[in-house]
Amino acid sequence: MQNHQHVSADRFLIRGINQSVLLNLIRTEAPISRPQLATLSGLSLVTVIKITATLLERNLIVEKEYAESTGGRRAGLLEINPQGGFVVGLIPQPESLTAVILDLSSEPVYTRQWDIPLQGDYPRALELLVQCCEELFQESQIARDKFIGVGFGMSGMIDGDRGLCIDAALLGWKNVEISRPLEERIGIPVFVDNDVNCLAVYENLFGEGQPYDHFLVIAIGRGVGLGIVTNGDLYRGAFGGAGELGHTAVTTEGRLCDCGNRGCLETYVSFSGILENYREYVQITTYNLANTPSEPSLLEIVTQARRGEEAARAAMQRAGTLLGVSLANLVNIFNPQCIILSSPDLNLLTDSVLMEAMQQEIKQHLFSQMGKDLRFFIAEQLGYESWARGAGSLVLRHFFGSPARIRSERSSIQA
Ligand SMILES: [Zn+2]
Numbered sequence: 001m002q003n004h005q006h007v008s009a010d011r012f013l014i015r016g017i018n019q020s021v022l023l024n025l026i027r028t029e030a031p032i033s034r035p036q037l038a039t040l041s042g043l044s045l046v047t048v049i050k051i052t053a054t055l056l057e058r059n060l061i062v063e064k065e066y067a068e069s070t071g072g073r074r075a076g077l078l079e080i081n082p083q084g085g086f087v088v089g090l091i092p093q094p095e096s097l098t099a100v101i102l103d104l105s106s107e108p109v110y111t112r113q114w115d116i117p118l119q120g121d122y123p124r125a126l127e128l129l130v131q132c133c134e135e136l137f138q139e140s141q142i143a144r145d146k147f148i149g150v151g152f153g154m155s156g157m158i159d160g161d162r163g164l165c166i167d168a169a170l171l172g173w174k175n176v177e178i179s180r181p182l183e184e185r186i187g188i189p190v191f192v193d194n195d196v197n198c199l200a201v202y203e204n205l206f207g208e209g210q211p212y213d214h215f216l217v218i219a220i221g222r223g224v225g226l227g228i229v230t231n232g233d234l235y236r237g238a239f240g241g242a243g244e245l246g247h248t249a250v251t252t253e254g255r256l257c258d259c260g261n262r263g264c265l266e267t268y269v270s271f272s273g274i275l276e277n278y279r280e281y282v283q284i285t286t287y288n289l290a291n292t293p294s295e296p297s298l299l300e301i302v303t304q305a306r307r308g309e310e311a312a313r314a315a316m317q318r319a320g321t322l323l324g325v326s327l328a329n330l331v332n333i334f335n336p337q338c339i340i341l342s343s344p345d346l347n348l349l350t351d352s353v354l355m356e357a358m359q360q361e362i363k364q365h366l367f368s369q370m371g372k373d374l375r376f377f378i379a380e381q382l383g384y385e386s387w388a389r390g391a392g393s394l395v396l397r398h399f400f401g402s403p404a405r406i407r408s409e410r411s412s413i414q415a
Helices: 011-029 034-041 047-057 121-142 177-184 195-205 271-285 298-307 311-333 353-365 384-400 401-412
Strands: 061-070 074-080 087-095 096-103 110-115 145-152 157-159 164-169 173-177 190-194 217-221 222-228 231-234 338-342 375-378
Touching: 011 047, 011 074, 011 384, 034 047, 034 074, 047 271, 061 121, 061 231, 074 384, 087 121, 096 121, 121 173, 121 177, 121 231, 145 177, 145 195, 145 384, 164 177, 164 217, 173 177, 177 190, 190 195, 190 384, 195 217, 195 222, 195 231, 195 384, 217 271, 217 311, 231 311, 271 298, 271 311, 298 353, 311 353
Parallel strands: 087 145, 145 190, 217 338, 338 375
Antiparallel strands: 061 074, 087 096, 096 110, 157 164, 164 173, 217 222, 222 231
């Protein structure tokens, strides 16, 4: 039955892939029997028995209840053992590092934050990262061999396949290796990706995106990020650059962006973009500069806009309108089933003027039936902890195998 396309891969890899296929089936279909696993995976019962024996031995799965199988024999049912393995998710910021340890069901079991300078000097940052990982392993009191990987999520252009950071403006790192030097130092596999891609992976495996094969994750904060899931798997582009929604142009002239271009979406929709919308509106409408109100915070703008204060309303509407046009363009290109909105400041997404303007604009620009059954979700947020959870789920994606990878496995087995 193992007559699939990976004949050139060595036996170890094939077993690895089959193992991921079975682990993912056990994760999504549990409790599940070995014969059911064989049917769903297309693997022979002998192979299933062999692999599940290894997984049981390694405590990655447990055999729990017994149930009558169709043949009248009692069959053991298998489940993932959440405590059978752990992953680490890391989110570096210019002045801090957030870490979370997740069990195999993506539940956070330990969280830690350090105030450390990670910006600029990468070799020094690497030393600090290694120290923090060691501290984390110690404090968690989890045996080192229980960790199956570390996921590293960062803003910027990241080549996840090669474990490289191509350009992270926020941290000031350019063309540096992340995975290999960290792996060598801590002795555990390290996966790296863009932080919004990490969120999309989390939503795909464990969040609102689970029932969908085609969805978009939009993150509004310091910038505007996009994670694309299509055919059940993350779409990353040729070298990981896909999803730079914040730097798509919404006007040919326009504000100067940090990236050096003009008219980028995030100069109007990010937190600082919304403040700039407000500033601009006040400048245009206030003739007597002495009457210019002092600069409000984002929360104040959101609240004032809701109350109907003119400048705040205009600032939020402008952001919502431009975001709405951009989302309509994305929907017309990708035809997603749902859009998951995420922001460190949830006030922006719940019952706000921005959301109303956005929804209205989307409706106006959708092609034909594209908006039919399109659903919107707002992702639950725990600050950087939820970003770190996303980074951890990068490892779980490799461990369990993505649903899409399993589908292609199945179709090649059937072919
Ligand atoms: Zn830009």
